[in-house]
Amino acid sequence: MEKRMSNKFSLVITVLLIFVFCIQVYAETDTQQHGSISIALTEGKKGTSRENVEFSCTKIGEMKNGEYILKDEFLSSKVELNALKTADDMEKAANKLAEMDIQGEKVLLTDKNGKLCFSGLTKGVYFLEATDIAGYEAVAPFLISIPTFDEKEGRMNYDITVMPKHEPEKITTDAPQKPGAPQTGLDSPILKYFAGAFFIALFLVVWNIKMKNTKKK
Numbered sequence: 521m522e523k524r525m526s527n528k529f530s531l532v533i534t535v536l537l538i539f540v541f542c543i544q545v546y547a548e549t550d551t552q553q554h555g556s557i558s559i560a561l562t563e564g565k566k567g568t569s570r571e572n573v574e575f576s577c578t579k580i581g582e583m584k585n586g587e588y589i590l591k592d593e594f595l596s597s598k599v600e601l602n603a604l605k606t607a608d609d610m611e612k613a614a615n616k617l618a619e620m621d622i623q624g625e626k627v628l629l630t631d632k633n634g635k636l637c638f639s640g641l642t643k644g645v646y647f648l649e650a651t652d653i654a655g656y657e658a659v660a661p662f663l664i665s666i667p668t669f670d671e672k673e674g675r676m677n678y679d680i681t682v683m684p685k686h687e688p689e690k691i692t693t694d695a696p697q698k699p700g701a702p703q704t705g706l707d708s709p710i711l712k713y714f715a716g717a718f719f720i721a722l723f724l725v726v727w728n729i730k731m732k733n734t735k736k737k
Contacts, residue, residue, distance in 0.1 A: 576624020
């Protein structure tokens with residue numbers, strides 16, 4: 521009886537050890553899991569092209585103990601990764617990072633359909649921007665975390681597709697605008713008044729001279 525109990529106990533311990541080992545292996549595998557960020561540009565205005573648009577991808581934050589930690593070289597941006605709650609927050613943070621003139625870790629060009637894919641990305645937060653828009657439109661920089669929670673599927677997603685915001689590039693110039701034609705005043709009612717008065721006065725003078733010559737005769 522005691523021998524059977526001992527065997528059962530040993531079996532339970534063995535099962536528990538195997539279970540713990542499997543959890544550790546899964547945790548290590550999950551930590552090392554890689555993801556990807558795919559970009560799919562939508563159509564721009566007429567005459568633009570989605571091909572050969574250059575994007576850079578840079579890891580700016582690590583994931584540690586369930587929190588995002590900004591890498592040392594980006595601390596001057598004062599971006600608080602864990603405080604980013606809305607799309608507007610993410611956009612403002614991306615614009616701050618864009619001001620730092622970051623040298624991209626990975627650079628790719630879009631194909632003729634405006635698509636590319638950065639693969640082999642470890643867990644963390646990534647900053648992406650269009651470093652050369654070629655014949656396309658101005659593209660807003662953006663932040664993406666890997667993994668990202670997919671609300672529709674209810675799970676963490678390691679392979680993410682993004683359609684960046686874009687708009688026609690604003691053309692600015694420091695040259696002064698061409699001045700309009702100067703006002704000549706030809707249509708001014710005041711000028712018409714004085715012109716009329718001049719002709720009336722001229723008529724009176726001529727008439728007066730004529731009347732004097734008539735009287736002399």
